[in-house]
Each structure stands twice: as C-alpha cells, then as structure tokens.
Amino acid sequence: MVALTPLGSLPYPQPADNADIPVHLQSLAEAVDGRTVLRFADAAARDAKVTDPIPGMVAWLNNPGRYYHFTAAKQWAPLVPGPTHWSSTLTGTTSSTSYVETLTGATEPLAVSFLAPPSGIALITVGARINNSAAGLSYFSASVKQGTRVVSAAADTRAAIVGGTNQVSASSQFPVTGLTAGAVHTVTGAFRTTTASTGFSNRFLTITPMN
Structure with a gap:
C-alpha cells in the first residue's frame, strides 16, 4: 500500500507494493x-489549465511578468x-x-491601473507643481474605481492643496480600503x-499596495 510523506503528503511505494516503477513515478x-511554480503565458492560459486551484498554488505569468498565488479567499493575487x-x-490648466480628470493643454488623463493586494488596501500618492493665476486654492486629488464601481471619489480631504500665486510643488498621500483583492483597479x-485658472505640471500618481 502506497504511503505518504508526513509533511507534503507525497506518495511513495512500500516493499509489498507491485514493482511498477512507471505507475509510482506518475503518482x-x-x-x-x-x-511547483506553474508557468503560463497569461491569466487566460492559467485559468484554462488550472480549473480547480488550491490555496497556496503559485504561478508565473509571462504577461505581465509577475508571480501570483491563490489565496484562501479563492482569488489569484500578486505574490x-x-x-x-x-x-x-x-502642463495643463483648469478653471x-x-x-x-482632463486638463486644457494636457489632454491625456492621469491614470494608473493596478492589481489590488490581498489586504484590499493601497496607499495613493498624488503630486504636481501647481501655479494659481490669482489668490485662491487649487486641488489635485484622485478617484479609484474597479470597472464602473467607485471605490474612492476625488475629494478635498484627499488632495494636494496650494494657495496663493507662488508656484509650489505639493503632494499628498491617503490610504484606500475596500479594494477587491486580485482585481484590476484604476x-x-x-x-x-x-x-480663474490654475496650471498643473510635473504631475504624478504612485500606488503602493499594502500587505
């Protein structure tokens, strides 16, 4: 009767078992x-092959070039x-x-996609060089969405803020909770x-997943 190793439950033959080496090696x-660390081209190839993953499995995906593990929450998440x-x-402006989300003169949206960690928490950092045309306040914040679901909307309490007419580099950090582990968020x-008008230049966003 085949026995199992005490830690990994790996099978090995007993002296009384049939001497069928191919069968024992296959088991x-x-x-x-x-x-082992499984290797696939992408998530679609992984999911097609591993139809019943077990928590603790680890897989490497060539696209996007990252390790993932299957969590106790039954989701693939970045290792x-x-x-x-x-x-x-x-440099873009707004009045x-x-x-x-779009500035005049800088039509590209400042957007970043990322995979939420198992904790469902990420630290968001926003920053820019801000120049007001007159005395007043200008705000640079960020929204977080999972598809069309708004996890965190842009708000003054989560913004880099500059007042007055001096050109100032400002940044702000804030945590976002309630993210879906392993899912893509933007x-x-x-x-x-x-x-009347504010200019924003050298803008940046940084997302740091929290474990």
Missing part, C-alpha cells in the same frame, strides 16, 4: 505538479505586489471649480480650482 509527479507609478511633464487624477 509522485502528479502529486508534485501542483506544488509580492509592488508600487505602480505614472507621471507626465506636460473648473468641480473635479475634472486610479485617475482629478483637479479643481477656486481661481
């Missing part, structure tokens, strides 16, 4: 197969999620008193001002 190989960064040297910069 051992199948037991070890799901415990060691790292910070994600986006920046732009373009909007409510938050907008952070988008948002801007508003109380003056």
